[in-house]
Amino acid sequence: MAEIKEIRRVETERASIHSHITGLGIDESGKPKPKADGLVGQLEAREAAWIVVQLIRQGKMAGKGILLVGPPGTGKTALAVGIAKELGEDTPFNTLNASEIYSVDIKKTEVLTQALRKSIGVRVRQRRMVYEGVVKEIRVKIARSKVNPYVQIPREVEIKLGTTEEERTLTAGESIAEQINKMGIRKGDVIWIDAETGNVVKMGKAKGFEGAKTYDIEAGKLVDIPSGPVKKEKELTNTFTLYDLDMTLAAQSLSITAIFSLWSEREISQDVRKQVDAYVKDMISKGSAELIPGVLFIDDAHMLDIETFSFLTKALEAELAPILVLATNRGTTRIRGTDVESPHGMPLDLLDRLLIITTRPYTKEESKDIIAIRAEELDIELEPMALDELTNMASEESLRYAIQLLEPSQVLARKAGRAVVKADDVKEASKLFSDVKRSVKYVKDYENLFLK
Known part of the structure; x- marks a missing residue:
């Protein structure tokens, strides 16, 4: 049973690098829009x-x-x-x-x-108990990875879900926090969470919801805010991959010896895959599942x-x-x-x-739009001159370098007691963190001091 509690407070959010992308940004006639679905140019x-x-x-x-x-x-x-x-x-x-x-x-x-x-996915239909609603508040608690202390990963999430009739505040653990982070779920999204497995599904944007981010007009399909209670029984369609089913069956067929040896062998036998394929074909023939390439x-x-x-x-x-x-x-x-x-x-x-x-x-204007979208995704407020400074760096150095300076600039702004990043913060971050061209020049200038 997935551990989900109803509780109170937590900290910052973290966005994955492509969490804002929701499609290809194509209009009804099949032509691309200059900026849509999180894509630019x-x-x-x-x-x-x-x-x-x-x-x-x-x-x-x-x-x-x-x-x-x-x-x-x-x-x-x-x-x-x-x-x-x-x-x-x-x-x-x-x-x-x-x-x-x-x-x-x-x-x-x-x-x-x-x-x-x-x-390769398998879409399975079944009735489950879920938490469903529009996201009214969300906070992801970030902690250092136990494996790599220099990497931060989502550890816990506090999320307020609302329907047309009630609201509930939930807290959930690492697996759900990781899914929410990876999907780029934010205020105004309609989601449901499987109460037993912890699987999270994003349905779309709530119609008319105030407070949702609006940098991208075509940022996803619009859906109605769910009615009824937040926690309810629902006929669900879950998608598993063939690999998920392979691993489940392989784990069930482990011997006691393999369990005590911590099952270091990670290869899956062809017999297991044949059994999974036969099971999937049987579900498809019964109409309870379908295959998704x-x-x-x-x-x-x-x-x-x-x-x-x-x-x-x-x-x-x-x-x-x-x-x-x-x-x-x-x-x-x-x-x-x-x-x-x-x-x-x-x-x-x-x-x-x-x-x-x-x-x-990318052109200079396209780079500017991309930086603005990325800043919004990371909840970094840039003054116009700071955005112009980053855009110049993107055209002179590289777009990746400009985007990498966003969070260091925010740290410098906070150190100065400000919530808004100014152009001076960007310039200072640029002095502290070298771009590729300056790094190459540095190597040439001090070539005689480097070990051969």
Whole structure:
């Protein structure tokens, strides 16, 4: 039973890097808006991605994948998230960095198989007890990670939910806080929380709710504020991945010996996967479940080797496969595991199967909009001159560098006893934290002092 209590007070909020993205920002005629659904600019890339979404919905992407190509910091990951959001709120989105497949514990094929199964969902219908309502207040308590003390993670969440008839203030633990943080849930969102499992589902924005953030007019679908009590029985549709079901069945079939050895083996047998597949097919045939192909996003795809590319080429042709989205910021480079150079470090036979979408550097005005959206997402209040200063840094250095200075600037403003970040705070943060160009110059200036 998920631990959910009704109580009182807590602290700050934390936003994940792409939590504000709710789609591709396309209008009714299929054309991208300059700023919508949390995305700014990249109009051609967003229109191309929208066409890909239509092909997926029509079942015309079999045997094909997507390759996002562009310089660093041009929104490739954001575009992949937008594709997944357009396909549906519960569409599985699994992200994997190419370097993650090179593990000493698990074979490459096992890592890739797990990633593929994490990207395929099963939508199951059942009746459950839930907490449902519009978010009227939310505070996420942040604490240092037990594993890495330099990293802060959500530990607890206090949330006030309201319907047309009542309000309740709840507190919940780490798993629910993490889901709320990852989804970017804020005031004005209509959500429900499964009282037994702790699964959180975001329904959309409440119609006419005052106090919700409004930086993005198209920030999600509008829904009515729920009626009745906050805690109620509801017919739910939960989405699990094939990997979730694999792990559940594997844990149930553990031997006593494996339990006492802390089950260090992380590979899943093919017998377990066959049982899961048979169970899922049975539920689908009974009409209590349906299959949802999700999105597998592999970043830095140029780091994959020739064996992995071969595996992915075969996976694209499988009857049950997720939508494969690769991203790279490399031009012509060597295919890992060979002496052959190729565009983006990929075999030509795989490139031939991919729809390639290119992204371009942002304009100064687009960078300004992105910084403003990110500041609002992080609850950082910028004076106009501070926003202009960050925009200049984005065009002269990089957009990522400007965004990285947001939180240090806020710390400096608070140290000075202010809630609003001024241009002087941004300049001071820039002096304390070097950008790439200054770092390179520093290395050249003191080259003789560095160890060879």
